Amino acid sequence: MKHPIQELIENRQKGIPCGIPSYCTAHPLVLETALKRAKLLHRPVLIEATANQVNQYGGYTGMRPDDFRNMIWKLADENEVPRRSVILAGDHLGPLLWQHLPEKEAMEKSSELVYQYARAGFTKIHLDTSMKTADDPEGPLSTETIARRGAQLYKASIQGYMELKAENPDAMRPVFVIGSEVPIPGGAQEKEDSLTVTSPASFKDTVSTYQRIFEEAGIGKGWKDVVAVVVQPGVEFGDDQVFLYDHNAASGLCSALKEYPRLCFEGHSTDYQSAKCLKSMVEDGIAILKVGPALTYGLRDALFALSFMEKELVPENEQAHFIETLEKVMMENPENWKKHYHGDEHQTALARKYSFSDRARYYIGHPDVVLAMEHLFSNLRKHPLPMNMLYQYMPLTYPKVRDGILNTEPRELAMDGVVNFMQDYEYAAGQTS
Secondary structure, three states, X not given: OOOHHHHHHHHHHOOOOOOEEEEEOOOHHHHHHHHHHHHHHOOOEEEEEEOOOEOOOOOOOOEOHHHHHHHHHHHHHHOOOOHHHEEEEEEEEOHHHHOOOOHHHHHHHHHHHHHHHHHOOXXXXXXXXXXXXXXXXXXXXXXXXXXXXXXXXXXXXXXXXXXXXXXXXXXXXXEEEEOOOOOOOOOOOOOOOOOOOOOHHHHHHHHHHHHHHHHHOOOHHHHHHEEEEEEOOOOEEOOOOEEOOOOOOOHHHHHHHOOOOOOEEEEOOOOOOOHHHHHHHHHOOEEEEEEOHHHHHHHHHHHHHHHHXXXXXXXXXXXXXXXXXXXXXXXXXXXXXXXXXXOOHHHHHHHHHHOOOOHHHHXXXXXXXXXXXXXXXXXXXXXXXOHHHHHHHOOOOHHHHHOOOOOOOHHHHHHHHHHHHHHHHHHHHOOOO
């Protein structure tokens, strides 16, 4: 059985400029939205977990790879989405979490990480060994070292897959992504003035070095499993800035891709790009579009809009106070935003609410915040939303309600905040019906 991303690349070889969004999130409402869109459009959906979200120790979500898989399968079954249409993926799998350890120990933990992902049925794996370990020499890592460590992780992944296949002969063989010319997951932490696009020479060096190392490691045939290379095509976002894709700036890099028809590029940090930019990226070979914070930002945005309407419609003593609850929880547990937001008290307060980096995503699943969200939904079921107020606070959602595509069920309105971002990716990837 051919992997959907391999089929995608075959279609691109035929001249069809198709792509696929990669949704990187662990929030149940966002995941449910992604699954429902896949069902509506009859398209596969690519759902990604990062090493810091999900790992053998639980990650910040408290989930191991098999836990995350089970959550996705449960949501898929509840929404009548065939499991075969869901592609589970692991992102930045490598020593990311263990850079403070010596190479041997860090790579042992990394090998266990990728083994567990593959063993759990994840079929798209990003081998990211670009970060230094504690006993690495000064200066940047050589491409040789990165590729050598990547080959070690490839072997561990295949071991996990082979054990899974022994139990389930229909298990799909995983495909792999290499390279990591991107900042840390989740967007830039500091303001940036400009971005450097990956050079064609750097991209070619990554490919040729990996090919050679795979041969030397006795896994040369495994190169056929590599489908994409992560590059920096000149896109990024921070607290209040977005670097939009520039076709001309990336033209040299994208021209170099033509020498490797079996590969595509994977673009990270594509959040908040315009639909036009995303489509241009797909046309230029950046066929896998990874997006994460923008999805929970869309959910947070919709929940805030619903809260503003609640304040107009519901007596103060009955209100859910969702916005205030989120702020309280973030202030009581600052570890996931403190390092990322800078400035005085007013500036950091605004960032907690509105930053494109969306550190609020670490708190939106907190029990107190979920309780306030459900209270908000309950209030707005008792106090129906007037269309004129919906137009004021949710102008992108209003036409869908007006035209009968969507109803005023508050939970559905909240999920539409996510859909508004997803639709740009569906358009860019050629997934619209």
